[in-house]
Amino acid sequence: MSNQINFTEEQSMLLDTAMSFCQSHSPIETVRHQIENHKFDAEQWQAMVELGWLGISIPEKYAGLGLGLGEVVPIVESMGRNLMVSPFLASTLATQVLVHGDNENLKNKYLPNIVNGSIATLAIQELEGAWDINLNEALGKREGELITLSGTKFQVLDLDVAEIVIISILLDKQVVLICIDQKEIPPENIKREIVIDETRNSFSLDLNGLKIQSSALVKLKDLKVIEQSALLLLSAEMCGGLASTLNTIIDYLNTRKQFDRLIGSYQALKHPTVDILLALEALRSHLYYTAGQFGDGDSSDGDLEVALHMCKALASESFAYAGDRCIQFHGGFGFTYECDAQLFLRRAIWSQYQFGDEKYHRQLLAKLLLDECA
Amino acid sequence: MSNQINFTEEQSMLLDTAMSFCQSHSPIETVRHQIENHKFDAEQWQAMVELGWLGISIPEKYAGLGLGLGEVVPIVESMGRNLMVSPFLASTLATQVLVHGDNENLKNKYLPNIVNGSIATLAIQELEGAWDINLNEALGKREGELITLSGTKFQVLDLDVAEIVIISILLDKQVVLICIDQKEIPPENIKREIVIDETRNSFSLDLNGLKIQSSALVKLKDLKVIEQSALLLLSAEMCGGLASTLNTIIDYLNTRKQFDRLIGSYQALKHPTVDILLALEALRSHLYYTAGQFGDGDSSDGDLEVALHMCKALASESFAYAGDRCIQFHGGFGFTYECDAQLFLRRAIWSQYQFGDEKYHRQLLAKLLLDECA
């Protein structure tokens, strides 16, 4: 593996823009307000649409910017820094299925709308909470041109505001994806779920009895594109979250006194904070290396897989650790809902268990790095 | 499993005696002197014989005290505290083979001598360094009443001063033990080895061409008795070593100044030292629980196995950690041969890799504790 980080001019500019955009649009009070109100911020969304962010990874022929998913990383990282409540993550992930899929009609139908602000989302998780998308039990049964669905999907993000829903089902013994309009789903099939990260709008989706046209089918050359996109963007968001967790710790260590000393002068707090700094510096390096590997859109080689597993393994472990220490180092205040530490810890745990935690990814890495067949 | 520690009156008395005996017979200067000179301390050995220590676990009918191996624990722990250079560990381990074996002639021949100071040792390790005694490649080939040996044993302790040598061989496709006089072995077959712990007198033993009588065979009901005895006594010795490592650290932290402060006031040193204290308190508790389980001599139940694996896993991890930190916390002085820290680290590593390290024992524990067949 090379150690060369390919950082593009576009990424650099997007990083600048996104940092200041997210800072001004998502101060912590706004985040808390959105947690309480579950209200979609249409204005903020429209601002992102106007910046062209929804079209970054969409080819130019569908009105997008024709860049890679690596260019989205600086945006998602910046959102993560500000715990931004937004369907951007879910929508960008779902978009990848259309972009990499084989259904030209659906691309023409949906991708330009997505560029203009239509929200998409992915429904792939199931009751058991498996990470491998191939462990799918929701069924599609063909009846002529119609496919009848059964099963339930969980932890579907932003399903209330999504217009486009992409669902994984087992059809003819293969896992495939279907892409439907959200308004085809009866409202009673959609139920809000409680998840640990309150900045997430999460829903269950009851598929039983839904009938869809077989023209809604999307085939991917390789299902891995979903996991790969998710690992990249989750790691980006976690990297941003980790940076802010660190800043939150440092601020408190520099203001709070105990026994007449600023608590940051105690090595028991200072040294673990340095560990968190070093974890952040490492994660961010892996993240932008990996983002650079996404450049050409060809995401099938082993190097990229290794890079992605490393990102998510490091992100899961270090963000969860930092969130935990952020509570602890805030002492009694850290135990309150009022303290921002809980926001970071909740975000960290939610992210840790989406698409595999550190143990899972390290075991996949062991296969890739240590076994002869690699 | 019960949490009840069975601590006998005998153990209590032996602990008192052994603590003061080892302290006065094995100050650190004596240990360093013995490392340099490789000279067996016959006077010290005689003193132990007179205390009856060699006969503790030997039945009364063979002139022993008829107690269990649990009663030996306080002695070995005390030796460990003082890094005592002595064939006591090797000899007591080898003795267990005779005690638990089926060969009445050999018992009558050797056990009373052992009580009176004959030294025994075990030759079971081989080139590969496997921990499971069943992975044995040294061969015995029957020729009438004679058995011809081939293969080499490594890391045989105190073979230079041992009178009795117990060797594991593969005979008729089964691992068995043979017990021979050391003087039957040509001197050129015995070579001193360099091991990391310089307080050990370690030798390789070339078996090729040796011929022994089949009357030298010892059969054990279960080979496990060797591993179990070794785990108990090694853990005891390591527990003592860990205690002294902790004391060595504390002494330095309370005398050395840096930046005008005693270094023990820095949490970066203080807190890991507390971790070592807690590891010691835990290990010692496991150790005496386990010693109490050896009382009745019946060592076949699962509880005892669990207890032994826990002892060695905890001892291996915590002693190696403490030894490592002992070097580090001594700073530049810790890097010198003159500093006692290296004595502890060397002892810790040697012990860690005898009869299985922490990962090995934790994996065995997982089977015993988590799998249904347990």
Next chain:
Amino acid sequence: MSESKKDLEEFQREISHWLKANKPADPEFLLPETFMEVGTDRQFDFLRNWQQKVYEAGYLGMAWPEEYGGRGRHQEYQNIVNREMAEQRVPFVPNTIGLNWAGPLILQRGTEADKQKYIKGILNAEDIWCQGFSEPDHGSDLGNVQCKALKDGDSYIVTGSKIWTSLATYAKYMILLARTSNTDSNKYAGLSFFLSPMKVAGIDVQPIKKLTGEYGFCQTFFNEAKIPADCIMGNEGEGWSVAMATLTFERGAAGGQAGGLSMMDLNVNDIVELAKHSRRNGQPVLDDPLIRDELVQLIMDDRSNRLMSSRSRIPALRGERPAAVAMSGKLRGSELKRRMTKFAISLQGANGSRYVGSSAIDGGRWQRSYFNSFSATIGGGTSQVQKNILGERVLGLPKS
């Protein structure tokens, strides 16, 4: 008053039988795991009823004097009750501050009148107690207490605020550490200790929303609240030493508690059970070697804690630092609990992201437990402060 082994064994059978017969049915809501987590009235009522029942059956305050409402028996009886309650996983009894800290303190240092007035109500849960030590700005630094109590005739006028006053909304009394004098050169010498009534004008209690999203802790505000002068414990200026005596009860380094189970103790066996029935990514979690290894380490650490207690009861095995085991109990227990609950989440695959109230595994108990575990790694001296204490008092290292 030594008890025969036979009597104790018989008693154990009795309490075991009684608990089996009287253990309350699971309510339809998730119960709190300690008194610090009581967040709703229905949780509180349920637990207070339970304590009353246990007391009336004769199983609380067993070693406290009969004249005050206790049972006048040997402490060993109470220990048996506590162990058996933990064993049978019955709910805890909620008047924890009263039973374990205020009660023993009053019996040890209180006047005859104090004993008559307070003890019975502690036992039957009529009078709930809370603790007023910590203040918002000096979490771990008790010596720095700023809440003022100024003598005014036969009253003290109290002004300031206390935080982490669990159960304060239900409490009739508070053990209160306040500053009666600012003039002393030594900050400790200005402190006094009160058994303060709570239902007094000028005392306001505000529940604190915890990181779990639930309530359970409070902040108590004193706005020139007038409390009777005779509720002082000891003399003015003796507050620090009384508070330290109380903390030895809190840190478990002294006996004499009226007992009863004080928390639904999370057990490593619960984690093993969870693991046996959980799947990660479509596989039984016990097939995952890294999960197995972490679980084994938790089992070992849990066992270490149990065996350390056993060993510390054998004088000849206490070693060079006999205080180490008792003084580290809170640190070891609370940190292990934090690790165990964090680990429990990892057994749930993507469902680890869920939380209380949704279709989460075990109702989200594990996620909530992990969050709540910080109350013990922070409260009563953070784990970092505990390590300082151990380093300095047990190992004799210089102060940080």
Next chain:
Amino acid sequence: MSESKKDLEEFQREISHWLKANKPADPEFLLPETFMEVGTDRQFDFLRNWQQKVYEAGYLGMAWPEEYGGRGRHQEYQNIVNREMAEQRVPFVPNTIGLNWAGPLILQRGTEADKQKYIKGILNAEDIWCQGFSEPDHGSDLGNVQCKALKDGDSYIVTGSKIWTSLATYAKYMILLARTSNTDSNKYAGLSFFLSPMKVAGIDVQPIKKLTGEYGFCQTFFNEAKIPADCIMGNEGEGWSVAMATLTFERGAAGGQAGGLSMMDLNVNDIVELAKHSRRNGQPVLDDPLIRDELVQLIMDDRSNRLMSSRSRIPALRGERPAAVAMSGKLRGSELKRRMTKFAISLQGANGSRYVGSSAIDGGRWQRSYFNSFSATIGGGTSQVQKNILGERVLGLPKS
């Protein structure tokens, strides 16, 4: 002086070819891994010859001025040499203090005469240098240097001792930090910096036996040793600032070194190779899931260090704390090496107990490497001090 990519690539082929052709054969003894581990004459002679050969071929001091013996080319050429030497695992060049710390310092701050006198001998290994900063009683606390240098005509009379003076037995010069005045209120203001000759009456060098059982470090004693006054670097009282400048070279936070490989860098790939060929308890170690997991973590951490260097070369990605990567280099590298070598021992089953010189695996290299790894976690500021520095200078936290 920007260099074309083509020239650099061509040069890389050249040095690669030269190294392949000239890499010395393995001697029959175990070579040291850094200059601090040179313990025997045969090791030293072997390595000095190698440096001489590399220099004469034109591959050392490539960016140093030609008039002093350098090659006057762009620093990038030296970087290529260093990387290629590491890549091809050739022995290191032993005059590390001269090439990387004293040399750059002299070029940056020395007089013309200094440059004429010292630079060439540094490059061709004629003049070996050692470092006299640390003292026996003030390991990490350089400000506290007590070794005295008192002006006496055109000499200084030096009395005291310096420790960890690697190569001092072979050295012609020492960079020496000494106290020229005790009267200053500020302890730093009394320090001065010297390019001291070593072959002077009153300077005695005593090798120190290391925890490995080998030699390599020394203690240097000054007993009224008379050194020329003009070997001072800068003015009296400027010693602290000169020493700090030197340490920025040592901590890798500045460029300008004459380079050459300064250590046989242990690589995580070496550990992977060892793992692929090792057996634990009769099984290939790569079948052991716990070993696999630890190895994966080491590979990730090694890769983190590499990628961090890459990222820090991209200004837009340096982030809020641009100094973090460079200032943590020593901490990360040395701690990773300690963990890697410790782990390597665990791959050997019962043979982990062996040591250098017996039938140990790879001649006991791993055990010795683990012991030697402490020189970097301790020397040049312990890992604990490094964390303080990072916390204070990078994160802006208050002093401990």
